[in-house]
Amino acid sequence: MGKATxxxxxxxxxxxxxxxxxxATGPAQYNSCNGNSKYFFTTNGTWLSTTSSLYSxxxxxxxxxxxxxxxxxxxxxxFIVDTNLYxxxxxxxxxxxxxxxxxxxYEALSAYPRHLAFAPGYLYFLRHTTYLGGSQFCWQASDSxxxxxxxxxxxxxxxATLLARVPLTDPDDIAIDNSSLFVLDGVSGLKIFNVxxxxxxxxxxxxxxxxxxxxxxxxxxTLLVTSDSGLMQYDISNPSNPAFVSKIQ
Amino acid sequence: MKVAFLLCILMALVSxxxxxxxxxxxxxxxxxxxxSLHNSVHFIAANPIIQPGKILSIGNFLFINExxxxxxxxxxxxxxxxxxxxxxxxxxxxxxxxxxxxxxxNNSVDLVVLNISDPAHPSLIRRLESVLPVPAxxxxxxxxxxxxxxxxxxxxxxxxxxFYPMG
Numbered sequence: 395m396g397k398a399t400x401x402x403x404x405x406x407x408x409x410x411x412x413x414x415x416x417x418a419t420g421p422a423q424y425n426s427c428n429g430n431s432k433y434f435f436t437t438n439g440t441w442l443s444t445t446s447s448l449y450s451x452x453x454x455x456x457x458x459x460x461x462x463x464x465x466x467x468x469x470x471x472x473f474i475v476d477t478n479l480y481x482x483x484x485x486x487x488x489x490x491x492x493x494x495x496x497x498x499x500y501e502a503l504s505a506y507p508r509h510l511a512f513a514p515g516y517l518y519f520l521r522h523t524t525y526l527g528g529s530q531f532c533w534q535a536s537d538s539x540x541x542x543x544x545x546x547x548x549x550x551x552x553x554a555t556l557l558a559r560v561p562l563t564d565p566d567d568i569a570i571d572n573s574s575l576f577v578l579d580g581v582s583g584l585k586i587f588n589v590x591x592x593x594x595x596x597x598x599x600x601x602x603x604x605x606x607x608x609x610x611x612x613x614x615x616t617l618l619v620t621s622d623s624g625l626m627q628y629d630i631s632n633p634s635n636p637a638f639v640s641k642i643q
Numbered sequence: 644m645k646v647a648f649l650l651c652i653l654m655a656l657v658s659x660x661x662x663x664x665x666x667x668x669x670x671x672x673x674x675x676x677x678x679s680l681h682n683s684v685h686f687i688a689a690n691p692i693i694q695p696g697k698i699l700s701i702g703n704f705l706f707i708n709e710x711x712x713x714x715x716x717x718x719x720x721x722x723x724x725x726x727x728x729x730x731x732x733x734x735x736x737x738x739x740x741x742x743x744x745x746x747x748x749n750n751s752v753d754l755v756v757l758n759i760s761d762p763a764h765p766s767l768i769r770r771l772e773s774v775l776p777v778p779a780x781x782x783x784x785x786x787x788x789x790x791x792x793x794x795x796x797x798x799x800x801x802x803x804x805x806f807y808p809m810g
Binding site: 434435436437439442444447451454455456457459607608609610611612613614616618620621622624625627629639640642643 | 691692693694695696697698699700705707717719722723724725727738739740741742744745747748749754756758768769771774775
């Protein structure tokens with residue numbers, strides 16, 4: 395054996411020994427699902443949909459579990475429009491008329507939608523790398539897509555068509571008011587889209603200082619935003635220019 | 644000899660391997676007893692908003708979830724000067740919905756129905772026990788799955804994980 399070859403083998407041996415003796419300690423990994431709320435609970439005054447069951451609440455003191463169930467395990471969000479219950483479930487939107495056994499299912503054309511906003515005939519939903527899925531826990535999506543998707547669907551054909559995709563940074567919540575769509579997009583702030591043409595969402599304005607995890611629109615043209623700083627309220631009479639109203643902690 | 648030497652190295656690799664240790668922050672569940680859970684909803688003075696979650700807007704009032712803790716009651720009659728009026732304790736609460744007069748929330752695995760006809764002074768109407776899943780954890784990784792006791796929150800725990808690339 396030549397001296398050079400011998401040295402090479404010793405080097406490999408040293409590398410192997412060194413590797414087995416020392417263990418590298420990596421930095422702490424911290425995977426957080428910010429604002430860890432699901433939007434399961436929803437009601438239309440007659441029906442209550444929870445994480446796991448559908449209840450008739452004609453008598454609120456005696457919610458009656460409906461045998462139909464709502465199969466929300468594994469889903470991410472649900473909402474009731476009139477007497478229709480829509481449940482998002484990792485890439486599909488199931489739809490049923492409450493009180494019947496009809497279970498048509500839309501295939502949303504993207505995996506891992508997070509929160510949704512609904513307008514008649516259209517669904518606007520956020521895809522987020524870290525989504526709140528599974529029945530109990532927070533999981534990491536296998537892809538790394540952050541975007542707004544617009545689906546058109548029809549109650550008669552049960553088919554959804556992907557109309558538009560808009561790349562986003564780190565979206566957390568979504569809300570719609572007529573033709574204005576509001577998206578809390580992480581450090582990029584609040585983005586306001588004009589969706590009068592749903593297939594062409596156009597960015598009207600960005601408010602980088604409005605950051606938060608959750609959002610709610612009130613009847614009084616007020617946008618409520620919660621973050622680690624508390625509750626902020628903005629007047630959105632002019633949707634493209636939200637005006638600060640108040641803050642409470 | 645060269646072959647024997649290579650075999651030796653290979654065996655060393657297989658037997659010991661290149662291990663790497665990682666510290667991973669995971670969630671571990673906080674439990675309370677079923678009896679404590681069933682008596683955990685109280686109406687107390689306003690608490691500061693620290694980790695807000697879902698927002699419900701009912702008339703002039705707002706109900707804001709404090710993650711894993713309960714619900715803030717905010718009088719928003721004047722949006723320019725909202726008043727934090729009360730707090731509903733509900734350990735493990737992450738979700739809720741409301742009609743004009745009734746608030747439905749989760750209290751860990753229980754569904755709790757509250758009368759909010761007088762929003763500043765809610766009252767308990769009904770509790771349905773163990774009808775909901777365990778409240779979600781704040782982290783992707785969960786150190787262990789909860790047993791049957793009610794989970795009302797989660798705490799961080801650092802777990803040292805050894806990675807064996809050679810199997």
